Structure formats: structure tokens, C-alpha cells
Amino acid sequence: MIQKLSLLLLTLSISITAQAQKSADKEEWQSLFNGKDLTGWDIKIAGHKVNDNYKNTFLVEDDMIRVNYKEYDKFTTEYGHMYYHKPYSHYKIRLQYRFTGNQVPGGASWNVRNSGIMLHSQSAASLGIDQDFPISLEMQYLGGLGSGERNTGNLCTPGTIVDIDGKLAEAHCINSTSKTYNGDQWVNAEAIVLGDSIIYHLIEGDTVLVYTNPRVGGGYVGKNHTFKDGKVGNEAEWIKKDGTKLGSGYIALQAESHPIDFRNIELLNLKGCMDPKAANYKSYYIAADNSTCTYKKK
Known part of the structure; x- marks a missing residue:
């Protein structure tokens, strides 16, 4: 009888441990868009x-965030960005985008089927009133023009620099x-953003660009x-920051004169509680924030 009870307790303990491990391994992606309105942006x-x-x-239509120019007669300098309200440092972000229709009159030729998302961006409130682009790393999206190749998932660097293959990339x-779409x-x-160390751009599951040491x-x-x-607002302060590593910031969707839709915008935070004894421990975290740890009462 004692042997059977011991075996039962052992089996139960293994089961509980396995369930806890499964919970720790399960990725908890969060939606950054509620599908109804622009709350949180x-x-x-x-x-x-x-x-x-x-x-x-x-605007929001049919479970999409839409960058649209229906009310514009002409585009001049109305470069726009919409910023998620919370900054992140280590994370994965994935979404779907599509360009639609024609560019609004007045838009620059280089902005035809051109948009993107900004990573490690300064906040909306910190921009100068007439500032075109935030200090950030732009994962640039380009649509094909019907002939020739046009890569997407590129990198543009307003106020920033990075290294590629260990060397400063000056462009x-x-x-x-990537392929042309x-x-x-x-x-x-998708982008995999690991603080100020390394960032990956993926298109349709393929890694198409890797860079390091953003600053x-x-x-x-x-x-x-x-x-x-x-x-740029607070120009003098940004000049003082020259060479400063850029390890965190906001995520922003871009509006540059061509209509584009975004949907299924999801984020997996890679920074959190890394104490295996905590209830909210996740095995996939790579940066610790143990101030967030919670523990079950004994």
C-alpha cells in the first residue's frame, strides 16, 4: 500500500512539474491592437x-489599422507615425501589412508604396512639432512597382547608426x-529586437537582414x-547623445503618403521574470526584470 502511495505521489509530482514546464515554455503573445479603435496608441x-x-x-476599419488619405487634396509634409504607448527593449513583433491603391497627390516619388514600423523610437510627446521622423530604427516596407526588384524589410536610420557584419554601416x-512583393x-x-545587441528582420519567415550595436x-x-x-525637438540634447547605445524605445507605424493597412499586430515580450520558482517565469525570456516576479502563496 505504501509503495503504491509513493508511486502515486511521484507520478503526481512529475505531472505537476511537466505542467509547470509546459506553462513556462508557452509563448504569450499580446495583441497591440484591439481591432476596434486606436486605444493604446x-x-x-x-x-x-x-x-x-x-x-x-x-483609422480603424474591418479589424485593420488603415493609413488613408481620402480627406487629403494634396500631401505636403504631413509625415505621420502612430506610437504604441509602452516602450520595450527585448521582444519579437509580428504583423501583416499591405499597400493599397494609389499614392496621394504631392507625395514624393520615393514614397510610392513606402512605409514601415519604427523600432526603439523616441516617444510621440518628445518630437518637435514639425519633426518628420522620430529618432529610431525603421523596418522599412516597400511594395513592388510592377517591374524590377524592390526589397522589403529594409533598414532606414533616422538619427541612428548600426553595424553590419561588425562594421559601421554609413548608408x-x-x-x-527579401523577394519583391x-x-x-x-x-x-517580423522583427526580433534584442536590446542594444542585435536585431533581425524577417519577411515571410525568412531572415532578410541582421544588424548590431544600434546607437x-x-x-x-x-x-x-x-x-x-x-x-528635431531638443536638438542639443540629441547631439550630446551621439554614440549612445539605443537599447529600448517605442514601436510606431508609419504614414508617408501611400495608403497601407496593418493587421494582426502582436508582440512577444522577451524581458521579464527569470526566477524559475516564480509563477510568471518564462523559459524564453532572455533579459531579466525580476521586479515583476510573482509567487504562489504556500
């Missing part, structure tokens, strides 16, 4: 105050190795274009 459009959604540039925009098709995009510097949109040229 801050809008900043050049020339306008924070959360002035000029001419309804950003403002750096092409990925023509038409109004949905494209799956402030390199001019605004290239070394010959200053923060003053870009109407």
Missing part, C-alpha cells in the same frame, strides 16, 4: 500636436535580401543632414 503628424489625427490619417537606408497582397513581417548618431537622414535640418 499616440499619433504624431508633422506640423500638428500629439494626438491630432489630421484628416483621419489613421541611411540598407537593403534586405507586387500588388495589394498581404505580407508577413544614436550618423546625422538625421545621413551624416550630411543634421538634427536641425530635420526639425
Whole structure:
């Protein structure tokens, strides 16, 4: 009888341990978009105050965030971004995007089927009133133009610089190795962001670009274009930060004059409680924030 009880207790203990391990291994992706409205996001459009959604540039339709220009007669300098309200440092983000229709009149030729998401961005509130782009790392999305190759999942660097293959990459925009995606098709995009160490861009599951050591510097949109040229707020403070590592920040969706839709925007935080004894421990965390640990009462 005692042997049977001991075996039962051992089996139960193994089962509980296995369940706990399974729970620790299960990825908890969170949606950044509720599918109904823009709650949790801050809008900043050049020339306008924070959360002035000029001419309804950003709107929600059919479970999508849509960048649209239906109310525009002409685009001038209304470069816009919509920022998720919480900053992150170590995470994965995945979404689907598609370009639609035609560019609004007045948009620059280089902005045809051109948009993206900003990683490690400054906050919406910290931008200058006329600032075009936030200091950030842009995962640039480009749509095909019907002929020729046009990579997507590229990197552009407003106010930032990175290393590629261990060497400083001086170009403002750096092409990925992705395929070209023509038409109004949905494209799956993902970024794996590991603080100030390494960042991966993925398109349709393929890693198309890798870079390391992100930091402030390199001019605004290239070394010959200053923060003053870009109407960056607190220009002097950003100049002081030259060379400072960029290890965290906000995520923003971009509006650059061509309509684009975003959907299924999800994030997996890779920073959290790394104490295996805690109830909210996750085995996939790679950066510790043990201040968030919670423990079951005995």
C-alpha cells in the first residue's frame, strides 16, 4: 500500500512539474491592437500636436489599422507615425501589412508604396512639432512597382547608426535580401529586437537582414543632414547623445503618403521574470526584470 502511495505521489509530482514546464515554455503573445479603435496608441503628424489625427490619417476599419488619405487634396509634409504607448527593449513583433491603391497627390516619388514600423523610437510627446521622423530604427516596407526588384524589410536610420557584419554601416537606408512583393497582397513581417545587441528582420519567415550595436548618431537622414535640418525637438540634447547605445524605445507605424493597412499586430515580450520558482517565469525570456516576479502563496 505504501509503495503504491509513493508511486502515486511521484507520478503526481512529475505531472505537476511537466505542467509547470509546459506553462513556462508557452509563448504569450499580446495583441497591440484591439481591432476596434486606436486605444493604446499616440499619433504624431508633422506640423500638428500629439494626438491630432489630421484628416483621419489613421483609422480603424474591418479589424485593420488603415493609413488613408481620402480627406487629403494634396500631401505636403504631413509625415505621420502612430506610437504604441509602452516602450520595450527585448521582444519579437509580428504583423501583416499591405499597400493599397494609389499614392496621394504631392507625395514624393520615393514614397510610392513606402512605409514601415519604427523600432526603439523616441516617444510621440518628445518630437518637435514639425519633426518628420522620430529618432529610431525603421523596418522599412516597400511594395513592388510592377517591374524590377524592390526589397522589403529594409533598414532606414533616422538619427541612428548600426553595424553590419561588425562594421559601421554609413548608408541611411540598407537593403534586405527579401523577394519583391507586387500588388495589394498581404505580407508577413517580423522583427526580433534584442536590446542594444542585435536585431533581425524577417519577411515571410525568412531572415532578410541582421544588424548590431544600434546607437544614436550618423546625422538625421545621413551624416550630411543634421538634427536641425530635420526639425528635431531638443536638438542639443540629441547631439550630446551621439554614440549612445539605443537599447529600448517605442514601436510606431508609419504614414508617408501611400495608403497601407496593418493587421494582426502582436508582440512577444522577451524581458521579464527569470526566477524559475516564480509563477510568471518564462523559459524564453532572455533579459531579466525580476521586479515583476510573482509567487504562489504556500
